Each structure stands twice: as structure tokens, then as C-alpha cells.
Amino acid sequence: MDSIVNPTNIPAVHTTSISDVVKDRSDVVSRENRSTVGETIVEDPRISCLDVNVYYGEKPAIRQVGLEIARNQVIAMIGPSGCGKSSFLRCLNRMNDTIPACQVTGKILMDGQDINGKGIDTVLLRAEVGMVFQKPNPFPKSIWENVAFGPRIHGLAQTKKELDEIVEKSLIQAGLWDEVKDRLNQPGTGLSGGQQQRLCIARAIAVNPEVILMDEPCSALDPIATAKIEELIDKLRLDYTICVVTHSMQQAARISQRTAFFHLGDLIEVGETKQIFTKPLHHLTEDYITGRFG
Amino acid sequence: MNKHETTNKTIPTARSKTKDIVRQSLKKRYNRERRFKWHGQAAIAVALLLLLILFFSISGKGYTAFQQTMMSLDVYLDPEILDPEGSRDPAVLARGDYGGIVKATMRRMFPEVTGRQDKRALYALVSSGASFMLHDKVMENPALVGQRVSVWVPADDEVDMLMKGHVSRDVSEADRRLSDQQLVWIDQLVTEGRIQKQFNTAFFTAGDSRDPELSGIRGALTGSLITLVITLMLSFPVGVATAVYLEEFAPRNRWTDVIEVNINNLAAVPSIVFGLLGLAVFINFLGFPRSAPLVGGLVLTLMTLPTIIIASRAALKSVPPSIREAALGVGASPMQTILFHVLPLAMPGMLTGTIIGMAQALGETAPLLMIGMVAFIVDVPSGIYDPSTALPVQIFLWADSPERAFVERTSAAIMVLLAFLISMNAVSVFLRKRFERRW
The missing domain is CATH 1.20.5 (Single alpha-helices involved in coiled-coils or other helix-helix interfaces)
Incomplete structure (x- = not known):
């Protein structure tokens, strides 16, 4: 694994050697154990989830997930396809509300309030918890319009000049400003895939959220664009709390400080990224990161 | 190995x-x-x-209907006939015997004609509209009385048909509407250069008439236009609003299923049934005027709505969910998502559906028959309450008329209807191109 970016604060992980490390350990939790192992609790959490269940109709997608998400950290959710990591992510800004048959139970606390509670408005919640999707989905409008849409509908700027400033700031933060500053009125859909995804990130941070959810943000991108996004995520960590769902374990290792491993709807293990990739506590985690399934 | x-x-x-x-x-x-x-x-x-x-x-x-045979008359506007007392009072002038003047002119042109029967045959060469033209001319300028003026007046439709070659001279006199004597007179007028084919302005400026040479499509065209504007103004907003609600907001339950099935069924209901409904509800129950474009528009709205709703829903469904998610993801309310992102993307499809519905409404005859828009109406309607007909109904009426000259006018009216339709479609294509965006 030749990582293209290697930010200094990320532990150098060599997945090839993991199997050697864990081979002889006898203290790993057996495969049959479905309850979460590892450190689910952090000091001063930004989001606390308690017994979260998601059902699509009768079918449960995730069961009894308890997890705390720390401030100004990147937490990566990994696991095989269909394990419920995206479903869990979409609980955090109630994106699951848009799916008619979907039902969410349990508590998700933000600022001491349950976001599924009665008094919570999804508009307010989504202004605070931004989201970047798997496939870049810029609006079929100009680049400027794409970024300005959020601040405008929320009334974050009074004048066109203030809006311009927000757009510039967001694009600079998303590392896209230099590439698009001369063509802000051209359609956002005309950018390359990686640029589109950074535009989507700029659109999310233009609203100035506290948490950014990213659902496999790099799965539709080539390695160079992926590297740029990863670099960006690492920078954004200083200002935002970031949850990333990813299929790539290397990516999780590169960009995250904590990692949560999901399997078949259960949160199997949570811990420091370094610990997960070097000394996993659960047998399933070990199987997954060593590539025995998934 | x-x-x-x-x-x-x-x-x-x-x-x-x-x-x-x-x-x-x-x-x-x-x-x-x-x-x-x-x-x-x-x-x-x-x-x-x-x-x-x-x-x-x-x-x-x-x-051929776009040309009309005209006859040149040198008219002496005889004050003895029009204004015996010399008062030049418009009220007196308006009641003047202009028909008599036309007849006198014809007698002067053919002094050899003396018999009663022959005179009547002679007068029949000129359209009855000639006297109205003289009347209008004098009312416009009373100073003309007492002068000789040269005017072009429409020839009778039988003369028109002969000049256009639709009537053969070779058949025996008994099978012709023009007698041999009339043919002689016509030939004489032609050699004198007093008969000419000119552009048929009456066709575009006049309402319906019993005389083909005086009839035009202006009334029907105006009626169709007013009716369509009412239909568009009612059916487009209502249809789009219905589609947006059903597609984006309505909960999926038995009621919405029932509504959906009914909308689909309504699209297949024969249009005459909508006419009966309009007659019962708008005219008999609500007391709206008969033959009015208002009622026509309402009935056609009922007929067009299912088409627009079904097309608009399909257009909304085809907007990729990723756009919706993107807007919701930055905290847009469902309304903002729909107004700013979903509707603009669905607009081309909605316009296509609307134009299909409007084209259907433009060509619709049956429901208009039920609400009295089939009446014989000479005046051009000037408002939504005025009695009027519509283009397809006018075509239906003319196709039913016995005069040979209405045959070409029927075809000409169809050409106008088709031109109307094509220009409407052109406008919609233009609008669709403007709204179209790729994603």
C-alpha cells in the first residue's frame, strides 16, 4: 500500500504485517460475540448514540448501536457491504426520514438533546450536521450558486458581497478556489469528479456546520482526486467533527483517529485507529482487516 | 506430461x-x-x-380560399336615394338603401337588361356584402354622398367558384347554378378587367357568415385563443400543484391510491362526457352563460388536467434523488428543495405534458358542442362571457354547409388550425430548451 498522502499526524500502518501481529493472540473476542467491544465512550463527546436501531420495514438494518463521537476528530466507519454503516451515518442528520419505510429508534444526543425528539427540526439539524454523499451531486447550476445555496436559504448573509465572501472562504477551505475562481458562473456539473466532490464539501461547509458526515466520499474518484480529498479531510478536522464511511481500510487508517467496525448490522468494535489496525480485540475485526472477508 | x-x-x-x-x-x-x-x-x-x-x-x-374574386363597381352615391332631405344626418345615412345603389350600378353597367328575372340574375353576381361595404364607407366619410366612387366589392360565391375553376362551364345549364346569361355577363366583366382575384382579407378579419364570400375565421380563432388561455391558466398551475403534492408531500395510503387511480381513469374518459359535466355544472347549476369561452375553458381544463398531472408526476419522478438529497443535506426545507431544485429540473417534462394537453384541447370539438359553442355566431368575441365558437367547431360547421365555396374554406380553416398548433408546439420547444439542464 503506497499511500499517496502521508500526513504527519497519521500513524504509519502496514496492513500486510497485521496478520503476523494478531496471529498468535489468544485474548481476541470470539466470532460469536455480537456485542460491541472497545472504547465506545469518549471524553466530551459531540454526538452520543444509545441503542440506535434502524429498520427498513420489518428488516433491521442496524441493531443496538451505542457510540460516542469525539469533537474535532475523524471517525471512520468500516465494514463489509450491507453492514449498516451508511444507515447509521444517515441517522446522524436524519437523512433516513426521506425513506418512507425507514424507522429509527434509540437516542442520538447532540448538545444534550435527542435529535429524534419531538422539538427537533430537521432543517436546523441539517444546518448543523452537513453531509457529503458517495456520488458527487452538485446542483445543475453555477459553481457560485452551488456554494451560495445553503447560506442563502438559511439567511447567513444579508448582501451579495457577504455571500461572495462565504463562497470564497468555503471554496478556499475546500481547496478548490484556485481552480475555479475564474469560472464561478459556470455549471458545477462541468467540473471533474474530484473537483465536483470538493465542490460538494465546499457546499456543506458554507453553512458552517459543526459536524460533517461523509458517505464514501472517494468511492467514485480516482487515486489523485482521492488523495486531495483525504488531505482536505485531515485539514477540516481542526474545525469540524467528521464522520466518514469508507470501504477502503487504507483510507480509514490514513485519515481517521478512531475507527468503528460494523458487521451485519452490529457495531462490533470501536477504538483508536492505530489499535484497531494493529491489535483488534474482536476476531471479526481481525478477519476483516486482514482481508479474510469483506 | x-x-x-x-x-x-x-x-x-x-x-x-x-x-x-x-x-x-x-x-x-x-x-x-x-x-x-x-x-x-x-x-x-x-x-x-x-x-x-x-x-x-x-x-x-x-x-384557393386565401383568394377571393372581387368586382369593381363605379358607384354613384345618389343623394336622392341615401339622403333625400339633404340633412347628412348620420342616423339617416345609416338607414339608406345601399342595396338599391348597388342594383342601380349594376343596371347602369348592363343597360340592355330589362326583364325582372334577368335583373335578379344580374344582381346575384354581386355579394350581398357589397351594400354593407358601401354603408361602412359612407358612414366613415359622409362627404362621399353625391360623388362617384370606384370600389372593389366581393363577387358572389358562385362567381368566385367559377373564377377559381371549381365549377365547370361544360355541364348543361340545368345542372349549373349560374345560367348561360350570367356566364356572358361575367365574361364581359372579365374582359373589362372588372373582375379580379384578390387576397381574401375577409377570411382573416370577419366572423362567420351564411355567405361564404363574407365568412371568416376571426371569430373562431379569437374564441379558441380565449378558451385556450383560460385552459392554460387554470390547468397548468392546478396540474403542477397536484402533481407536486401527490409526488412530494402526500403520504402513501389508501386515499392517495384512490386519487391516483381516478386521475389515471379520468385521462381515458371520452371528452364528450366532460362536455355533459360542464353543461350540468357550469351552465345549469352555476348559471354561467351558454356558448361562452369561459365555460369552454373550464370544460377543457377538466379534460386536460389528468394529462398534465400524469406527465408532471413522471417528470418529478425522473429528477434524480441525489439532487433532492443534496438540497436536504445542506438544510433546505422540503419546499425550498422542490422550488429551487426539483421543479426547475422537472419543468421541461411538465411543459411537454402541458403542450400535449393544450394541443388536445385546441383540437377538441365534442365537449364544446355540449356547452353551446356550436352556435352560429357572427360577431368576434371580445371577452370571456361573449358567445363564441372555436376553430375545430367552425371547421365542423363549415364542413356541414351545402355551399360549394365552404369546401375550400373548411380546408383553409384546417390549415389555420394546424398552423396554430405548430406555432404552439414551437413555443413549447423553445421554452423547453431554455429550461433544459443536464445533470
Whole structure:
């Protein structure tokens, strides 16, 4: 694994050697154990989830997930396809509300309030918890319009000049400003895939959220664009709390400080990224990161 | 080593077997493909041919209606007849015997005609509209009384038909509407240069008339236009609002299912049923005026709504969910998501549906018959309450008339209807292109 970016604060992980490390350990939790192992609790959490269940109709997608998400950290959710990591992510800004048959139970606390509670408005919640999707989905409008849409509908700027400033700031933060500053009125859909995804990130941070959810943000991108996004995520960590769902374990290792491993709807293990990739506590985690399934 | 050899042999033979089978079927496959393509091309050719036949037969019959045979008369506006007392009072002038003046003019042009029957045959060469033209001219400028003026007045439709070659001179006199004597007079007028074919302005400026040479489509065209504007103004907002609510907000339950099934069924209801409904509800119950474009518009709205709703819902469904998610993801309310992102993307599809519905409404006759828009109306309507007819109804009325001259006018009216339709479609294509965005 030749990582293209290697930010200094990320532990150098060599997945090839993991199997050697864990081979002889006898203290790993057996495969049959479905309850979460590892450190689910952090000091001063930004989001606390308690017994979260998601059902699509009768079918449960995730069961009894308890997890705390720390401030100004990147937490990566990994696991095989269909394990419920995206479903869990979409609980955090109630994106699951848009799916008619979907039902969410349990508590998700933000600022001491349950976001599924009665008094919570999804508009307010989504202004605070931004989201970047798997496939870049810029609006079929100009680049400027794409970024300005959020601040405008929320009334974050009074004048066109203030809006311009927000757009510039967001694009600079998303590392896209230099590439698009001369063509802000051209359609956002005309950018390359990686640029589109950074535009989507700029659109999310233009609203100035506290948490950014990213659902496999790099799965539709080539390695160079992926590297740029990863670099960006690492920078954004200083200002935002970031949850990333990813299929790539290397990516999780590169960009995250904590990692949560999901399997078949259960949160199997949570811990420091370094610990997960070097000394996993659960047998399933070990199987997954060593590539025995998934 | 031996084992290796056998595997090396079997794999190629198995491969070549597949290859052979595929090769054998290739020709058949390509033939089938060619046949399939040929079917499509043949279907298009047949459709184009039929369309061309339609166009040629209609315009071939109808183009002559855009010309009208006119007759030049040197009229002496005799004060003895128009204003015996010399007061020049408009009220007196308005009641003047202009028909008498036309007749006097004709007598002067053919002094040899004396018999009563012959005189009547002579007068029949000029349209009855000639006296109205003189009347209008005098009312416009009373100073003309007492002067000689040269005017072009429409010839009678029988003369018109003869001049255009629709009536043969060779058939026996008994089978002709023009007598031999009248033919002689006409020939004399032609040699004098007093008969000419001119552009038929009356066709575009007049309302309906019993005399073909005086009839025009202005009334029907205006009626159609007012009716369509009412239909568009009601059905587009209502249809789009219904589609947006059903598609984006309504909960999925038994009630919305019932509504959906009913909308789909309404699209298949024969249009005359909507006419009966309009008659019962708008005219008999609500007391709206009969034959009015208002009622026509309401009835056509009912007829068009299902089409627009179904097309708009399909357009909304085709907007990619990723756009919706993107807008919701930055905290847009459902309304903002729909107004700023979903509706603009769905607009081309909605416009297409609307234009299909409007084209249908433009050509619709049956429901308008039920609400009295089939009446014989001479005046051009000037408002939504005025009695009026519509283009397709006018075509229906003219097609039913016995006069030979209405045949070409029927075809000409169809040409106008088609032109209306094509220009409407052109506008919609233009609008759609403006709204179209890729994602």
C-alpha cells in the first residue's frame, strides 16, 4: 500500500504485517460475540448514540448501536457491504426520514438533546450536521450558486458581497478556489469528479456546520482526486467533527483517529485507529482487516 | 506430461466449438437485427407518407380560399336615394338603401337588361356584402354622398367558384347554378378587367357568415385563443400543484391510491362526457352563460388536467434523488428543495405534458358542442362571457354547409388550425430548451 498522502499526524500502518501481529493472540473476542467491544465512550463527546436501531420495514438494518463521537476528530466507519454503516451515518442528520419505510429508534444526543425528539427540526439539524454523499451531486447550476445555496436559504448573509465572501472562504477551505475562481458562473456539473466532490464539501461547509458526515466520499474518484480529498479531510478536522464511511481500510487508517467496525448490522468494535489496525480485540475485526472477508 | 497434453488439446476444441456455434448463429442474428431495423424504418415511412398525403390534400383544397374574386363597381352615391332631405344626418345615412345603389350600378353597367328575372340574375353576381361595404364607407366619410366612387366589392360565391375553376362551364345549364346569361355577363366583366382575384382579407378579419364570400375565421380563432388561455391558466398551475403534492408531500395510503387511480381513469374518459359535466355544472347549476369561452375553458381544463398531472408526476419522478438529497443535506426545507431544485429540473417534462394537453384541447370539438359553442355566431368575441365558437367547431360547421365555396374554406380553416398548433408546439420547444439542464 503506497499511500499517496502521508500526513504527519497519521500513524504509519502496514496492513500486510497485521496478520503476523494478531496471529498468535489468544485474548481476541470470539466470532460469536455480537456485542460491541472497545472504547465506545469518549471524553466530551459531540454526538452520543444509545441503542440506535434502524429498520427498513420489518428488516433491521442496524441493531443496538451505542457510540460516542469525539469533537474535532475523524471517525471512520468500516465494514463489509450491507453492514449498516451508511444507515447509521444517515441517522446522524436524519437523512433516513426521506425513506418512507425507514424507522429509527434509540437516542442520538447532540448538545444534550435527542435529535429524534419531538422539538427537533430537521432543517436546523441539517444546518448543523452537513453531509457529503458517495456520488458527487452538485446542483445543475453555477459553481457560485452551488456554494451560495445553503447560506442563502438559511439567511447567513444579508448582501451579495457577504455571500461572495462565504463562497470564497468555503471554496478556499475546500481547496478548490484556485481552480475555479475564474469560472464561478459556470455549471458545477462541468467540473471533474474530484473537483465536483470538493465542490460538494465546499457546499456543506458554507453553512458552517459543526459536524460533517461523509458517505464514501472517494468511492467514485480516482487515486489523485482521492488523495486531495483525504488531505482536505485531515485539514477540516481542526474545525469540524467528521464522520466518514469508507470501504477502503487504507483510507480509514490514513485519515481517521478512531475507527468503528460494523458487521451485519452490529457495531462490533470501536477504538483508536492505530489499535484497531494493529491489535483488534474482536476476531471479526481481525478477519476483516486482514482481508479474510469483506 | 501426458496429462498436460490432453488438457492442451481439450480446451482449444471446446473453445473452437463455442466459436463454431456462435459463427453459425451470427448470420441469423444479424438478419434478425436488420429486419427489426427495417420494420422501424418502414413504420416511419408509412407515417410520413400519410402525413404528407394529409398535408397535400388539405392545402391543395384549401389554398384557393386565401383568394377571393372581387368586382369593381363605379358607384354613384345618389343623394336622392341615401339622403333625400339633404340633412347628412348620420342616423339617416345609416338607414339608406345601399342595396338599391348597388342594383342601380349594376343596371347602369348592363343597360340592355330589362326583364325582372334577368335583373335578379344580374344582381346575384354581386355579394350581398357589397351594400354593407358601401354603408361602412359612407358612414366613415359622409362627404362621399353625391360623388362617384370606384370600389372593389366581393363577387358572389358562385362567381368566385367559377373564377377559381371549381365549377365547370361544360355541364348543361340545368345542372349549373349560374345560367348561360350570367356566364356572358361575367365574361364581359372579365374582359373589362372588372373582375379580379384578390387576397381574401375577409377570411382573416370577419366572423362567420351564411355567405361564404363574407365568412371568416376571426371569430373562431379569437374564441379558441380565449378558451385556450383560460385552459392554460387554470390547468397548468392546478396540474403542477397536484402533481407536486401527490409526488412530494402526500403520504402513501389508501386515499392517495384512490386519487391516483381516478386521475389515471379520468385521462381515458371520452371528452364528450366532460362536455355533459360542464353543461350540468357550469351552465345549469352555476348559471354561467351558454356558448361562452369561459365555460369552454373550464370544460377543457377538466379534460386536460389528468394529462398534465400524469406527465408532471413522471417528470418529478425522473429528477434524480441525489439532487433532492443534496438540497436536504445542506438544510433546505422540503419546499425550498422542490422550488429551487426539483421543479426547475422537472419543468421541461411538465411543459411537454402541458403542450400535449393544450394541443388536445385546441383540437377538441365534442365537449364544446355540449356547452353551446356550436352556435352560429357572427360577431368576434371580445371577452370571456361573449358567445363564441372555436376553430375545430367552425371547421365542423363549415364542413356541414351545402355551399360549394365552404369546401375550400373548411380546408383553409384546417390549415389555420394546424398552423396554430405548430406555432404552439414551437413555443413549447423553445421554452423547453431554455429550461433544459443536464445533470
